[in-house]
Amino acid sequence: MEDSVAIQILDAANRLFAERGYDGTSLQVIAEAVGIRKPSLLYHYTSKAVLRDAVLARLMDHWAEVLPQILSAATTGENRFEALVAEVIAFFDADPSRARLLYREILDRPNELSLRLGGFLAPWIALLADYIRRGQGTGLIRAGVDPEVYISNVIQMVIGGVATAHVFYAMGDDSAVERQVLEVTRIARTALFVNDYLEGNHG
Amino acid sequence: MEDSVAIQILDAANRLFAERGYDGTSLQVIAEAVGIRKPSLLYHYTSKAVLRDAVLARLMDHWAEVLPQILSAATTGENRFEALVAEVIAFFDADPSRARLLYREILDRPNELSLRLGGFLAPWIALLADYIRRGQGTGLIRAGVDPEVYISNVIQMVIGGVATAHVFYAMGDDSAVERQVLEVTRIARTALFVNDYLEGNHG
DNA sequence: CCTACCGATCGGTAGG
DNA sequence: CCTACCGATCGGTAGG
Numbered sequence A, B: 001m002e003d004s005v006a007i008q009i010l011d012a013a014n015r016l017f018a019e020r021g022y023d024g025t026s027l028q029v030i031a032e033a034v035g036i037r038k039p040s041l042l043y044h045y046t047s048k049a050v051l052r053d054a055v056l057a058r059l060m061d062h063w064a065e066v067l068p069q070i071l072s073a074a075t076t077g078e079n080r081f082e083a084l085v086a087e088v089i090a091f092f093d094a095d096p097s098r099a100r101l102l103y104r105e106i107l108d109r110p111n112e113l114s115l116r117l118g119g120f121l122a123p124w125i126a127l128l129a130d131y132i133r134r135g136q137g138t139g140l141i142r143a144g145v146d147p148e149v150y151i152s153n154v155i156q157m158v159i160g161g162v163a164t165a166h167v168f169y170a171m172g173d174d175s176a177v178e179r180q181v182l183e184v185t186r187i188a189r190t191a192l193f194v195n196d197y198l199e200g201n202h203g
Numbered sequence C, D: 001c002c003t004a005c006c007g008a009t010c011g012g013t014a015g016g
Helices: A004-020 A027-034 A038-044 A048-073 A080-094 A097-108 A110-138 A147-163 A176-192 B004-020 B027-034 B038-044 B048-074 B080-093 B097-108 B110-138 B147-163 B176-192
Strands: none
Touching (some): A004 A027, A004 A038, A004 A048, A027 A048, A080 A176, A097 B097, A147 B176, A176 B176, B004 B048, B004 B097, B080 B147, B110 B147
16 A cells, blocks of 8 residues: 555545534544644645545545446346345445435535536436336336436435434334335335336335 | 524524534624624623524524424324425525524534534424324335335435525426425325325415 | 623634 | 644634
C-alpha cells in the first residue's frame, strides 16, 4: 500500500461525516481517529472541503464500479428482480454509512450531488425505465407504472430504509433486516408486475 | 399575539436548521434573520440546544394535532386510502422543511427522535397495522404484507420523496409533485390490496 | 432588548 | 509528520 495514511484519513472522515455530518465533524477529531495531528492531515488534503470531495468521489467511484456488476448479475435467471433489490439493499446494509452519507449530501448540497449522481446514475435509470416500458408493451408490467418515478421511490425505500433503520425498527429484532429486504422486494415487485408470479413464496 | 418575537425565532430556526442543519446554523444568523442581536435570542431560548428542542417540539405538536384529522377524515368514504396518502404528502409538501428537519434529526440524533416520535406515532402505526391484519383476515389485503414494515416503507417514500425532491426530479417539471403523489399512491395501494380496485384510473 | 466581552474551538498557515 | 501559532467565529455571560 503506497499511501496508507491518506486512506486511513479517508476512512475516518467517511465514517465521521456519516455519523455527525460535515459541519459537526472537526478536522481535529478526524486527525485523532487516525492518530496524527491536524496539520499532518492538511498535508494530505489541503482543506476540509477537499477532504469532503475526496470522500464523496470515492463513494461514487465505488458505486460506479459495483452497480454494473449488480445489474448485470441480476439480469441472469428468472428471479433477477428479487436479486437486484436484494443486492442493492445488501450493498448499503453492508455499510450503512454509505446511505447516511448520501442522505446528508442530499440535504446539505442537493445541487452538487445532483450533478455528480446524475452523471453516472442517469444511464442506469434510463435502462431500467426502458425495461419497464418494454414490459408495459408486452403486458408483463402494469400499465399504471410511471417508470422514472417508480424507480426513484424504490431507491427511496432501499436507501431510506437503511439510513433510518435505527428509528423505524429499533426493536433489536435480528430478523429486522431480513423482513425489510423481503417487504421492500415484495412492494416493488407487486407494484410493478401484472402477475404476482411468486406470491406463493410469501403466503 | 402575546410573544411574537419568540415565534419569529422559532420560525427562523426551523427554516435554517432544515436548510443548513443544526451544526451548520449559528445563533448569529438566526438572530439576524429575526432582526435582533444574539444575546436577545438567548433571552428567549437559554441555549442553542433548548432552541433545537423547542423547534422539534412544535413540529411534533403540529403533527400530533393534524395527524388524527387526516386519519379520521381519510376513514370516510371509499377512497380513504388514496385520500390518506395524498393528504400526508400534501402536509409535507406544503412545507418541505418539515421533511428535511425530520430527516436531519433522524441522522443527527436517532435515539432522541425515536423516543419522541415513537411516543405519539406508535398508536397510529398500531392502528393501521391492525387494519391491515383485519384486511388480511377477510382476504381484502394481500397475505404477504408485513404490516409494520410495509407502513414504515410507505412513510419512507412519502417523506423521503419530499425531502429529496430536488435531486430525484429536478427536471423543473411542474407535474413532478402530482406524478409523485400518483405513483406513491399507486405503489402503496397495489402492494397492499388483493384487488386493484381502481386500476382503470391509471390507464 | 442592547453593548461589551469571555474562553474555547474552528479551519488553516509558517516553518522546520 | 511535527510544534507553534493565526484570525475568525462559536455558544454563552455580565451587566444594564
